[in-house]
Amino acid sequence: MMPLLQVKGLSKTFYVRQGFMGSQKAELHALRDVSFEVTEGESFGIVGESGCGKSTAGRAILRLVEPSAGEVRYQGEDIAKADRRRLRELRREIQIVFQDPYASLNPRITIGRALAEPMLLHGVATRADVKEKVAQALMEVGLPAQAMQKYPHEFSGGQRQRIGIARALALAPRLIVADEPVSALDVSIQAQVLLLMEDLQRRRGLSFVFISHDLGVVRHFCRRVAVMYLGRVVEQGPVDALFDEPLHPYTKALRQASPVPDPKTKITVAKIEGDVASALSPPSGCHFHPRCPQAMPECRTRYPEWRDMGGGRGVACHLHSVEKIVPRKAEHVG
Numbered sequence: 001m002m003p004l005l006q007v008k009g010l011s012k013t014f015y016v017r018q019g020f021m022g023s024q025k026a027e028l029h030a031l032r033d034v035s036f037e038v039t040e041g042e043s044f045g046i047v048g049e050s051g052c053g054k055s056t057a058g059r060a061i062l063r064l065v066e067p068s069a070g071e072v073r074y075q076g077e078d079i080a081k082a083d084r085r086r087l088r089e090l091r092r093e094i095q096i097v098f099q100d101p102y103a104s105l106n107p108r109i110t111i112g113r114a115l116a117e118p119m120l121l122h123g124v125a126t127r128a129d130v131k132e133k134v135a136q137a138l139m140e141v142g143l144p145a146q147a148m149q150k151y152p153h154e155f156s157g158g159q160r161q162r163i164g165i166a167r168a169l170a171l172a173p174r175l176i177v178a179d180e181p182v183s184a185l186d187v188s189i190q191a192q193v194l195l196l197m198e199d200l201q202r203r204r205g206l207s208f209v210f211i212s213h214d215l216g217v218v219r220h221f222c223r224r225v226a227v228m229y230l231g232r233v234v235e236q237g238p239v240d241a242l243f244d245e246p247l248h249p250y251t252k253a254l255r256q257a258s259p260v261p262d263p264k265t266k267i268t269v270a271k272i273e274g275d276v277a278s279a280l281s282p283p284s285g286c287h288f289h290p291r292c293p294q295a296m297p298e299c300r301t302r303y304p305e306w307r308d309m310g311g312g313r314g315v316a317c318h319l320h321s322v323e324k325i326v327p328r329k330a331e332h333v334g
């Protein structure tokens with residue numbers, strides 16, 4: 001079966017001005033050679049600290065950011081070739097939910113209008129049935145129909161995120177890109193919103209690209225995950241395998257930094273040693289080497305090749321490079 005979404009060798013370079021009055025032009029490699037696939041009905045996680053490129057990857061899926069190289073295929077179709085009309089259709093089928101729904105809700109219009117307008121624009125509702133469909137969308141996320149008459153400020157953070165999800169769902173998408181959808185919420189509310197998303201996914205057969213800095217949250221929601229560091233995927237595989245037996249030292253650090261969310265306790269997220277380097281001047285060799293407890297001399301000079309480890313797993317780290325796997329001596333028999 002063809003994957004719903006295929007991202008192949010995706011790269012994005014931004015050009016930024018630096019130095020005295022912006023006299024120097026510098027390249028910022030937000031994404032480098034990022035590849036992953038999402039199958040129908042699957043939740044795929046992208047995890048990493050802020051600045052790792054995960055949001056840029058999410059936006060590139062909807063072409064809210066134009067990639068510099070590589071491909072995004074939706075049901076086999078290269079979205080770079082979509083004309084304006086097709087792109088509008090694609091932006092109905094692929095919806096994005098942001099961390100802060102308040103920022104994407106106009107404070108001066110009611111929730112009812114905020115939901116109705118995109119439905120009318122995309123032709124998923126008519127003037128005659130739009131009210132009923134808005135009520136349905138609200139009910140599906142556990143909000144009463146009367147929420148329609150209210151304004152964004154009248155809701156709590158968790159309720160606003162439900163509204164953000166309702167607005168995405170109202171357009172009957174097949175894929176939702178959720179960029180840190182629960183990060184701004186209290187731990188107890190996080191669990192509720194995650195449960196809601198899980199439920200919707202099951203009922204509607206939706207696929208998700210779930211972007212988060214928290215491996216623990218990703219573990220609850222996703223089956224497979226890509227770990228990103230400074231614009232690159234450094235490890236990828238089934239989320240339980242990555243969690244139980246991480247191969248990349250950065251994945252290990254992330255795991256230690258992300259406690260499994262407990263709805264009853266508020267856990268402070270531990271910080272990984274050292275600061276993330278700037279994507280503007282990433283460290284030579286393996287970008288993680290200044291923070292890596294297992295760094296070797298070659299890590300400073302050479303970026304590790306991507307290695308397929310079998311079982312859907314892959315990693316880019318010299319600890320797992322082919323040369324490191326010394327063939328075992330044949331056992332003496334008899």
Ligand code: SF4
Nearest residue numbers: 286289292299317318
């Ligand atoms: Fe650490 Fe070297 Fe692996 Fe990078 S390549 S994660 S520095 S061991």
Ligand code: MG
Nearest residue numbers: 050051054055
């Ligand atoms: Mg982000």
